[in-house]
Amino acid sequence: MDDLARLVALEEIRGLAQRYAVYLDARDLDALVALYPEDVRASGRRSGRAALREDFDGALRTIGISFLQVGNHVIDFVDDDHATGIVYCRAEIQDEGPDSTRWIIQAIQYHDRYAKSAGHWYFTRRRHLLVYGADLGENPTGLAPANWPANQTGMGTVPHDLETWKRFWGIDPA
Numbered sequence: 001m002d003d004l005a006r007l008v009a010l011e012e013i014r015g016l017a018q019r020y021a022v023y024l025d026a027r028d029l030d031a032l033v034a035l036y037p038e039d040v041r042a043s044g045r046r047s048g049r050a051a052l053r054e055d056f057d058g059a060l061r062t063i064g065i066s067f068l069q070v071g072n073h074v075i076d077f078v079d080d081d082h083a084t085g086i087v088y089c090r091a092e093i094q095d096e097g098p099d100s101t102r103w104i105i106q107a108i109q110y111h112d113r114y115a116k117s118a119g120h121w122y123f124t125r126r127r128h129l130l131v132y133g134a135d136l137g138e139n140p141t142g143l144a145p146a147n148w149p150a151n152q153t154g155m156g157t158v159p160h161d162l163e164t165w166k167r168f169w170g171i172d173p174a
Helices: 003-026 029-033 049-060 163-169
Strands: 063-079 082-095 103-117 120-135
Touching (some): 003 029, 003 063, 003 082, 003 103, 003 120, 029 049, 029 163, 049 063
Antiparallel strands (some): 063 082, 103 120
């Protein structure tokens, strides 16, 4: 791989981790599973994006709002079409569902494997390793509306106003 191809590959792989965070937070499951190859292994002996979508759907129904902040991302190429990576992430999570008052923070390391197929890079494996999880001092879901930008503190409108969030939770978009 020449230098330019390596830079393009690095940027596309970094984009996988960034898009994963955005799509997961927005509950855009179709976009989330598109970051994986069509024949991705899901839980058990199941495979394919539809099976992976079911896995994500089940897991994400156990939490409410999430906010993943991607940090350090180290990528090592195995060859021109395969790479590994470690991604640091800080997560803020409304634990135990959308009606929960429990708000936690987590420090996470993702240990990833990537492969290039049909000209694009995909996750082939993503392991979520917890560094720690702890209760956050103040639960932001109980705050009064921020009415941003007039007020800098309070509860904002994201993710509740996102169309993908509304579809995920079966909320009428009207």
